[in-house]
Amino acid sequence: MVTIEKLGILLSPSEKDFENSGVINPGAYQEGNTVHLFYRAVEYGRINTIGYAKSEGPNKIVERWDHPKLSSETGCSSCGFKDAKIVKIEDTYYITYSHYNGMNTVGTYATSKDLITFEKHGIITPQINYKVYEALILNCGKKLNPKYHHFYRLFREIGMNDDDVRMIRDKDITLFPKKINGKFALLHSLYPGIQIIYFDDFADLTEEFWQENLKNLIEYIVLDPKHSFEIDHVGVGCSPIETEKGWLLIYHGVEETPTGKVYHALAALLQIDKPELEIARLPYPLFSPTKIWEKEGGASINYVFPTGHSVFDNSLYIYYGAAKRQIAVAKVDINELVEELLRQP
Amino acid sequence: MVKVEKHGIILSPTNKIFENKGTVNPGIYQDGDDVHLFYRAVQEDNLFSIGYAKANGPLKIIERLDRPLISYEFDYESQGVKDATIVKIDGTYYNTYSAYDGINITGALATSKDLIHFEKKGIITPKINYLEYERLVHSSKKLNPKYHQFYNLYAEMGVEEDEFRFLRDKDVVLFPKKINGKFAMLHCIWPGIQIVYFDDFSELTSAFWEDYLENIYDYIVLDPKGIHEVNYIGVGGPPIETDEGWILIYYGVQETTRGRKYHANAALLQIDKPEIEISRLDTPLFSPTKDWEKKGHVEDVVFPSGHALFDTELFIYYGAGCTHTAVAKLDLEELLLELRKKAHKI
16 A cells, blocks of 8 residues: 655645635646646636645745645636646646636637736637537447447437537546657547546647547546546546656546545546556555545545656655545655555556 | 246337337236236337237237327427326226427326326426526435436536426326335335325415425435445336335436446335335346347346236336336235345345
8 A cells, every 4th residue: 555644734825815615736846946826716606716825845835825826817707717737838837727607618728928928818628519529429339438428428318419508518627748759649538437538739629620530539548437436526636747657647436335435636647648548556545535624624524636747756645625615734655655556466 | 036927028119100119118907807008108209109919818919009009299398298197096996197399308297097098187396497496406405416416417518497398207106005004105216216295286386396395305205225226216117005015116227337227226215104114125027138128229227127926926017128018026025025034224
């Protein structure tokens, strides 16, 4: 078993309106000793925005903004940004995040040269409804995990699969921190699994691109549920971490129980040149909600949701949302984790 | 473990349009040696109606109607009527069934004096939206958190306030006799099974349901417990009266990595107060094992919907793979003994 150390709560809600209900699920960008945290700031009964804090070393907050760093400009009261992830490729920072408009959660992105000013761009996840989605993935045949049809069936049953405005749910969009074979590589999470796409330019992510991708979705699946602790679904956590043995992916898995869902933090190793190929995954959770402030007190119970990381010497620090209320940190030895993964049959 | 013998398929789809896709989940009414089957007849585009067949003894089909017995007529059931359950109380047959209007699945009632002509009485489950439902159940502290799950989903989609989008409540099944002089009815608000008592169906007004839902915790009969029913549970057929309590055959849904698996389960409820669970089996009574249970329009489904009793042999009729009706047989005394043994371990 890998030794994981929970270092406790790093950031809690403050009395500032924009983050008075929750601060969770931070994307992290590390520059030397500095870790930039872009977290989901939740205002009670209102919109989500992206808040900002800076840490010196893995868990010492030295700066924290008293207003959002990124917010939705559309003005609708139930809109919001969530779960930003940041990578730097060549000389540009790419921030991918979810945007919620009261109905749909879509993936979108912003770019920056300095992490101070940001240029927002459009939606990059498929803008199709479940009826169209179903017609495309039927092409994959019986080998596709039947759960890929779940939301289509549910939406059809409640009369919402043919809508013009209701899009498929696609979350947790996360770029690899460098190009792979000269292309951007991006992970996203269509229920119940994690998939990958490759592209030269964000402008390539057109309707045609997605049609072709979804018809062949089975080729792009990175991980589908396997163990009991991820039986309902899995989703991307941190941006993948490059190691000599492959890409280390920290992700979340959701377990079904008689009284609700439990979110766990999990780990897998993906092939370095072809990350859609899984080398191994841990047959037990990396960590689970065990502390009282991970199990209750926030918008979700039994919830640990890893979204960002930093590396100091051999230690991997994982930043995660706890009970959908606060941000906490867990520490693990990166070599120990990789070796444990390589030991799996 | 109770010994269950699977007898195989007794009803399959035919080339008649109304039942060319599936013939499943029959409600059963037994009259001596006659077993009346009121099955879900499924056609393309997922429209369903109630078909009828009669068996002599538990397994031998001797009559089958070539058209639906009960069809979708009114707005509230415009996209289908399914999963009928029939009981006879004080000379009247009561058929409770699920009605689907393209958006909502609700419980509806039809009555009959002869099992041929049915008079429809409309929706009998709460006609409230999820915002209202959540407001009513919100303060119930002991309630299984999953009772809020559909509200959370609908709220995420921004549709919880839609007036036409009702609380999902199905598998509405009457007890085969009144309890303490009142109708006793089981119904299934996700994820569990609840009970409601009333003198007359006309009592089931908005005001009645508001009061009921504020106290829903008191009316829960069963909630998910074992891994084989970890997602949710629902009523199979009408409860079976025994000296030791009501035996309830119900279905449990288990999440797997590749979808959901439906099992047939059994519980024992207190005879005078069936909201009190005496015991339940901690493994399924039976599960999808045959090819035609594992494959079909929906995979991995056994959906018990009714029973017939011949001496001490209990025949359970069930939908298999959402395509065929099949029958399983077990000894009622053996099941009762097993449930009583479980009770003493509590």
